[in-house]
Amino acid sequence: MSGLHQTLTLIKKDVLLELRQQYAFYGILLYIISTVFVINMMMGQPEEQIWNALFWVVQLFVSVNAIAKSFMQESRGRLLYFYSLVHPRNFIAAKLLYNILLMSVMSIITLVSCMVFLGNPVTKFWYFIGVVMLGGISLSLLFTMLAAIAAQANQNAALMAIMGFPIIMPLLMLLASVARTAFVTVYQPGLSNMFILLGGMDVLIVGLAMILFPFLWKD
Template identity: 70%
Template sequence: MKSPLSQIIALVKKDLLLEWRQRHALFGILLYVFSTVFVINLMVKEPEDTIWNAMFWVVQLFVCVNAVAKSFLQENKGRLLYFYSLVHPRYFIAAKLIYNVLLMILFSGVSLLCCILFLGNPLIHPLYFLAVVLLGGISLSLLFTMLAAIAAQASQNAALMAIMGFPLVMPILMLLTGISQSAFAPVVQPGLPGMFALLAGMDVLVIALALILFPYLWKE
């Protein structure tokens, strides 16, 4: 029997292969990023720091919803039953979490590049903002992966994910906008370590909930 790590890696490779075979969806999300940022440029040219920051995280949110949600919603009941007979549910959800984190890191980099190209570069600390963007992409992907897993067990109800996601994603977005605002200021804001610790704690909680609850969801 294969080790848990090898099973998780095999599942991640499977998702990468399926993504490449259905790359029209991948290119569709990239087109969405380019077109959204370009339209923002037509409307506001080079926005102020706070508007730039807010626009970026709005783009990130919708990119995450479109990129992560389909990872579970595209799985039919027969395929899920087949995977249930092959691997443990925790390995399956762990592979989904890892795959969606990698996917969101890619789209986060693309979104940041597009915003800098079309909306200007008001960043005073670009490396700090890049680190926040990567952490934010990871946090959003973890949360929406868990929500997509729940929605997939509710007759593929994507509306359920949106309803549950709204109150859960607001604290994360408020944290991310507050943390990332320091990248536009010459002086670092106080309280940043505590906000980073809170964001990391929320990520750990989401991962723990996904690993604990998903096996029970999959039995249904």
């Protein structure tokens, strides 16, 4: 079986599990809507800068809840079974791609929820959509790598949040800065450098995952 076929088969397996265990998806959906609704009850419709900050904070917690289960739902016996069948790089590649797909869906749901309950201060809609999708990809890649590490520590989800805090803060600040252009009509200097930095971080995370995960899986 080729590496591409192994990766696609693992992605299909995760999609089928998600469709069969729909309670997990609906639980995250309820979390998104209830969180945004509570913000609306407390603040109404905030101004642009606060709206932007709140959106990315909600995205952060959604990504933790959505991606933590990618490895936490895999038992030790199942991981051992996969270890005997597929290459570890194909396994982590499938997890990365599946979580990108999942987080893209969650990002759109979060955006729609925020616009419904918190208003729509975005002036450059399609630009903001693009930033949201890029942000969802970055968050999914980062937390997938952290979930893989935490899975080797007795499935400790708290470890993922602890390890991710020093890394996620600069990423969130970068995403908020890039997204700020969607709320104003003037050009923001240094925007191209921010996109390059964001892309470089994503490439670095993927590279680290491909290099480190085979050693993690051996343990």
